[in-house]
Amino acid sequence: MPSSVMPTSSRSGGSPSPAAVSAVGLRKSYGDKTVLDGIDLVVPAGSVFALLGPNGAGKTTAVKILSTLIAADGGQAQVAGHDLAAEPQAVRAAIGVTGQFSAVDGLITGEENMLLMADLHHLSRTEGRRTAAELLERFDLTDAAKKPASTYSGGMKRRLDIAMTLVGDPRIIFLDEPTTGLDPRARHNMWGIIRELVSGGVTVFLTTQYLEEADELADRIAVLNGGKIVAEGSADELKRLIPGGHVRIRFTDPAAYQSAAVALREVTRDDESLSLQIPSDGSQRELRSILDWLDSAGVEADELTVHTPDLDDVFFALTGPTAGPSAGPTTVPNQSKETVR
Numbered sequence: 658m659p660s661s662v663m664p665t666s667s668r669s670g671g672s673p674s675p676a677a678v679s680a681v682g683l684r685k686s687y688g689d690k691t692v693l694d695g696i697d698l699v700v701p702a703g704s705v706f707a708l709l710g711p712n713g714a715g716k717t718t719a720v721k722i723l724s725t726l727i728a729a730d731g732g733q734a735q736v737a738g739h740d741l742a743a744e745p746q747a748v749r750a751a752i753g754v755t756g757q758f759s760a761v762d763g764l765i766t767g768e769e770n771m772l773l774m775a776d777l778h779h780l781s782r783t784e785g786r787r788t789a790a791e792l793l794e795r796f797d798l799t800d801a802a803k804k805p806a807s808t809y810s811g812g813m814k815r816r817l818d819i820a821m822t823l824v825g826d827p828r829i830i831f832l833d834e835p836t837t838g839l840d841p842r843a844r845h846n847m848w849g850i851i852r853e854l855v856s857g858g859v860t861v862f863l864t865t866q867y868l869e870e871a872d873e874l875a876d877r878i879a880v881l882n883g884g885k886i887v888a889e890g891s892a893d894e895l896k897r898l899i900p901g902g903h904v905r906i907r908f909t910d911p912a913a914y915q916s917a918a919v920a921l922r923e924v925t926r927d928d929e930s931l932s933l934q935i936p937s938d939g940s941q942r943e944l945r946s947i948l949d950w951l952d953s954a955g956v957e958a959d960e961l962t963v964h965t966p967d968l969d970d971v972f973f974a975l976t977g978p979t980a981g982p983s984a985g986p987t988t989v990p991n992q993s994k995e996t997v998r
């Protein structure tokens with residue numbers, strides 16, 4: 658069984674939003690190679706959904722199916738309330754897709770690329786010029802607008818690509834690996850752009866190999882491996898699926914350390930650093946009970962550190978060579994982040 662966590666409401670809060678994308682049992686094979694082996698997805702409107710997986714996991718295939726570029730062999734999906742198979746035109750009208758391979762034509766200028774898109778969307782000449790100018794401004798490309806796109810940096814090309822996708826004012830955007838190949842600054846810029854899109858009400862379905870990116874942006878993350886969704890949830894929920902979380906309590910007073918070591922159960926002692934380690938999922942309930950124990954023993958700690966596995970741990974555990982739905986998280990590397998509270 659895949660590890661899964663029940664959906665919670667999207668970042669915008671409030672009651673659960675209607676699904677922008679929902680899929681049940683999507684299947685796709687190339688020859689005898691099964692790429693998608695029956696995947697289910699639900700993406701609430703106005704949220705960011707990340708499909709995370711190693712190279713060749715089938716992320717692009719899923720995006721291509723959901724954006725009507727290729728047909729699934731089986732299963733059903735609805736995008737923007739329209740059935741993928743029955744109303745592909747209506748789906749296309751509601752979505753924008755920025756693929757791994759840029760739609761930007763390097764031989765013409767950024768502005769000409771935008772105007773070409775406006776033509777494709779049948780905007781009038783005036784409307785096309787207005788939209789192009791607005792989007793070029795929004796994506797910080799006004800100064801470069803009259804230069805051939807081949808002279809743009811990777812980050813500028815990617816911004817132009819997304820600006821072109823927005824010409825049709827899509828409510829749902831598919832971004833296939835939006836920051837692959839970008840330097841850290843351009844990547845952070847792109848994250849800012851994605852957040853802005855979402856705050857404007859757009860639903861973002863992105864694929865990524867970067868755990869940090871999924872952690873930064875996504876309300877919900879699905880991990881794709883071996884043709885199946887092997888885990889799904891928020892970044893925090895996924896991290897809790899992996900064992901290894903603990904709370905570390907450090908003391909400077911040896912007497913307080915001794916009292917706490919006696920008062921608390923299941924502790925691992927480190928006499929040298931005067932710290933105690935207690936297995937914990939880092940939840941508020943567990944932290945409170947640890948603090949209550951310390952209080953009732955009348956000892957005060959100097960530092961409390963919550964150690965939760967990071968998404969790297971989740972990724973390795975779920976997508977490693979020995980991983981899989983049945984392998985369980987036994988191969989978790991011990992390289993997690995710590996949060997001092």
Ligand SMILES: Nc1ncnc2c1ncn2[C@@H]1O[C@H](COP(=O)(O)OP(=O)(O)OP(=O)(O)O)[C@@H](O)[C@H]1O
Pocket residue numbers: 687692710711712713714715716717718719866
């Ligand atoms: N048209 C095709 N014909 C045959 N095999 C294909 C075709 N398209 C994709 N595949 C195979 O399907 C598998 C999944 O490919 P896909 O591009 O969806 O993966 P991905 O998760 O997006 O990978 P990456 O992160 O490398 O882009 C790969 O093994 C790929 O070789």
